[in-house]
Amino acid sequence: MFERIKDDINSVYSRDPAARNFWDVLITYPGLHAIWIYRSSHFLWKKQWLSLAKIISTFARFLTGVEIHPGATIGDRFFIDHGHGVVIGETAEIGNDVTLYHGVTLGGTSWSIGKRHPTLCDNVVVGAGAKILGPITIAKNARVGSNAVVVRNVGESTTVIGIPARIVSRQQSDKFDAYSAQSTERDPVRNALDLIVEHIRDVDEKIIKLADCVADEKVKDCCKDSPPLNLDVLHDVLGSLDELEPQKPSEQSTA
Numbered sequence: 116m117f118e119r120i121k122d123d124i125n126s127v128y129s130r131d132p133a134a135r136n137f138w139d140v141l142i143t144y145p146g147l148h149a150i151w152i153y154r155s156s157h158f159l160w161k162k163q164w165l166s167l168a169k170i171i172s173t174f175a176r177f178l179t180g181v182e183i184h185p186g187a188t189i190g191d192r193f194f195i196d197h198g199h200g201v202v203i204g205e206t207a208e209i210g211n212d213v214t215l216y217h218g219v220t221l222g223g224t225s226w227s228i229g230k231r232h233p234t235l236c237d238n239v240v241v242g243a244g245a246k247i248l249g250p251i252t253i254a255k256n257a258r259v260g261s262n263a264v265v266v267r268n269v270g271e272s273t274t275v276i277g278i279p280a281r282i283v284s285r286q287q288s289d290k291f292d293a294y295s296a297q298s299t300e301r302d303p304v305r306n307a308l309d310l311i312v313e314h315i316r317d318v319d320e321k322i323i324k325l326a327d328c329v330a331d332e333k334v335k336d337c338c339k340d341s342p343p344l345n346l347d348v349l350h351d352v353l354g355s356l357d358e359l360e361p362q363k364p365s366e367q368s369t370a
């Protein structure tokens with residue numbers, strides 16, 4: 116049991132950059148507390164101690180703001196970040212290494228007894244506030260954008276967003292990334308534009324200071340506190356743009 120708890124805590128480090136140390140995670144992550152309490156209520160549920168299981172899960176909801184039905188099936192290293200407002204229905208099935216953010220619902224759309232909640236396969240990430248409804252399957256490595264409402268199956272390594280959810284991208288790697296499938300490499304043109312804007316702001320700032328100093332007749336001390344303008348980086352970035360392949364007319368946006 117302690118190995119499993121250690122495993123849970125360690126898995127938080129790889130998924131939350133805000134996690135500071137073992138004790139911090141142990142004490143201040145309600146999502147983890149909810150999962151630990153769920154495991155005991157699930158154990159009792161399987162032993163047919165249904166009412167006691169429900170009472171324990173109600174206590175967990177009161178304590179953490181996370182409602183996990185004791186009948187749900189959940190794999191290893193499940194992580195609920197922030198916690199509040201998460202609802203996981205009775206027949207939901209969750210694989211290993213799944214991550215949910217706050218406000219996620221794994222809900223049903225019918226009153227029928229039997230499988231009526233979603234199945235999330237390994238490595239799925241569900242963004243804050245998303246609702247996944249009905250006995251659908253979110254295949255492994257898929258990501259659901261925050262606030263999406265998903266009512267149909269989602270394929271492997273696919274990202275869906277919106278209401279009703281639609282595909283925005285298919286990912287190549289199964290590396291955990293809640294936020295974006297894009298690499299951290301920036302668009303060089305955008306990078307250059309950002310630098311130009313930043314440079315213009317610095318120049319503006321200097322001109323304003325200069326004007327104040329001229330007005331106060333303190334020209335000698337002017338701008339001595341502000342850093343020198345860094346033109347080298349700007350020139351390098353603008354120079355590298357010349358080496359970019361020009362886009363063919365057919366590839367250019369028609370918008």
Ligand SMILES: CC(C)(COP(=O)(O)OP(=O)(O)OC[C@H]1O[C@@H](n2cnc3c(N)ncnc32)[C@H](O)[C@@H]1OP(=O)(O)O)[C@@H](O)C(=O)NCCC(=O)NCCS
Pocket residue numbers: 197216241242243258259260261262263274275276277283284293294295296297
């Ligand atoms: C969906 C998500 C994983 C990004 O996927 P991605 O494939 O990298 O998508 P991009 O960032 O390239 O965005 C693609 C398009 O979808 C839009 N988009 C991204 N996320 C969206 C969302 N949740 N809802 C609606 N539209 C969204 C973008 O604006 C972009 O639109 P455009 O093509 O018109 O410019 C990410 O936006 C997301 O929602 N992550 C969840 C994060 C979260 O809940 N964090 C909580 C931390 S407390």
